[in-house]
Amino acid sequence: MAQKITIEPVTRVEGHGKVTIHLDEEGNVVRSRLHIVEFRGFERFIQGRPYWEAPVLVQRLCGICPVSHHLAAAKALDVVVGAGTGHGLSHTAEKVRRLMHYAQIFQSHALHFFHLASPDLLFGVDADPKIRNIIGVARVNKGLAVQGVMMRKFGQELIQATAGKKIHGTGAIPGGVNKNLTEEERDAFTKGAAPMNPGAMVVWAEEAIDFFKQYYKKNREFIDTFSVFPSNHLSLVRKDGALDLYHGNIRAIDSEGKVILHDVDYQEYFNYIHEEVRSWSYMKFPYIAELGEADGWYRVGPLARLNTCTFIPTPLAQKEFEQYKANTIGKPNNMCMHTHYARLIELLHAAEVIRDLLNDPDLQGNELVRRGEKKHEGVGVIEAPRGTLFHHYRINDNDQIEMANLIVSTTNNNEPMNRAVNHVAKTMMTGKKEITEPMMNAVEVAIRAYDPCLSCATHALGQMPLEVSLFDADDQMIDRKKKG
Amino acid sequence: MERKKTIVATASLAGCFGCHMSLLDIDERILSLIDLVDFNKSPINDIKNFTEYCDIGIIEGSCCNSENVHALKEFRKNCRILISLGECAIMGGVPAMRNGIPIRECIEEAYMNSPSVKGHNPEMILPNDPELPMLLDRVYPCHEIVKIDYFLPGCPPRADLIYSALEALITGNEMKLPYEIVKYD
Helix, strand or coil: CCEEEEECCCCCCCCCEEEEEEECCCCCEEEEEEEECCCCCHHHHCCCCEHHHHHHHHHHHCCCCHHHHHHHHHHHHHHHCCCCCHHHCCHHHHHHHHHHHHHHHHHHHHHHHHHHHHHHHHHCCCCCCCCCCHHHHHHHCHHHHHHHHHHHHHHHHHHHHHHCCCCCCCCEECCEECCCCCHHHHHHHHCCCCCCCHHHHHHHHHHHHHHHHHHHHHCHHHHHHCCECCCEEEEEECCCCECCCCCCEEEEECCCCCEEEEEECHHHHHHHEEEECCCCCCCCEEEEHHHHHHHCCEECCHHHHHHHCCECCCHHHHHHHHHHHHCCCCCCCCECCHHHHHHHHHHHHHHHHHHHHHCCHHHHCCCCECCCCCCCEEEEEEEECCEEEEEEEEECCCCEEEEEEEECHHHHCHHHHHHHHHHHHHHHHCCCCCCCHHHHHHHHHHHHHCCCHHHHHHHHHCCCCEEEEEECCCCCEEEEEEEC | CCCCCEEEEEEECECCCHHHHHHHCCCCHHHHHCCCEEEEEECCCCHHHCCCCEEEEEEECEEEEHHHHHHHHHHHHHEEEEEEECHHHHHCCHHHHHHHCCHHHHHHHHHHHCCCCCCCCCCCCCCCCCCCCCEEEEEECHHHCCCCCEEECCCCCCHHHHHHHHHHHHHCCCCCCCHHHCCCC
């Protein structure tokens, strides 16, 4: 009897995504799909708005990493106002933006690790969902929970100091920033009482890596074999190949490390990256144009970034990077669960960048905005916590937005997340008449490794609820299981 | 004897999760909330999971599709107090900017006209699978669908405002609303 299984990893309530698995009469997995059921229509309704609204308006796409959207839009509009890309801004403007961005990376990665990953590591993925959250962590290991909360707070306050608000700030404007960082504002961080200072944050980030490495030592098989599949990897990299989350060129490599996009200028991203539309999801499927839809899909985010970059330009993170690379003998890492490891190395890198940047006197400079010859079109790309984020705007002679195109980080990971779910379904559901508990857990863990905004947010305060429904050939429900 | 905890349920409808993130921005106070509030019941639980009547339901986001409406009605049925948190819940917010535009134009812009799709979607595939919920003709604020008891403004509402409101509702004391914590942006 042919069956259809529906899993709603995040529930009907918020309507962000669900999974369906189709079995044939022998119980083999025919296909599985991760449906993204949310659509808002930003690309159309932004048309006609004045361009300078974009950085504050479009960030309302996502309250989890609004700084990334704020800055990607501002970078696109830097081009429009003639300030050029990347290094065309004043030192003050670029560094204030970098500080804002790395603060965001820091708080987002900390949130993910402490609120989302640490409960799994402490209690195991099979533990009672009631305790598998930050509050559960606080009950058994208050120190760890406090650390997580304070690291997030540090990042959020730094965002407030540079952007004006913790969420949906206004600091970046086309051509620069609207304020610098005053000495008093700086001192509040550099001279902050422990642990609220950059030095303490570096130490805590190192401790988080140690925590993970100890877990890795004990659970090597799970971490190295869960949902492993080859893929291409894509991210921005600095001119010299360094990890740079604010600016760079697009580099993509295949699963063996062969370069397939060789540091190309993102102003022409549309020549290299196309998107496929599939009728069953509102989220499009990007792919590298030259390789086509079947082979051109890629991963983005921490795992991809540590695969594409050559080195990390801060010493402590570089040391960890070398150790991490040794696990795959320098080859690209295609192990899904290593994303957590990579994310923590970036957390440490962000802490180091913040510490160094805060001592830079350019932050107190007074040249905030640069303008040049106006253009009608601009592209802004940034490495958001979850991966590469593209913003593209075209304006008319009245300064109104005429066209907007957005490829967000989680969209870039659409195909990989679908592959991960398919991998789990094939391994664990083949020949099964009933939905099994380990399968439910595995789907949740597989999706969460990519840290799609939905999983991060739902898990922040509680758990990721799952609902699985089993249908027979006539679409009649014959079994149903819930967790969470 | 353990005091009975206040049960809080939350939902994110058509929003950006920023309001939920702002709730997290109460920082270390979240650790002291443990003693007063049971969040386990549902930050973002499935509506059908309501196994007990909740004291407070917090709604972020507006209603842009049929599932949002369904979820909101379930929250009303299962919560004694319902709060519209943030501009989307209160007045539709940024998603409601599509209200003057035919929904077909929004869909075509995203799936046919965008520079990374244009010319690469010859069959003109649009998302239309039965698994996808039906989009509404326009985006509705929550109080146009169900009765809402409290409105907390801001995009997002500041953490202090959310905390102050929760504290007042939990303890039964009057809500303190100093000028500095009520913002509308």
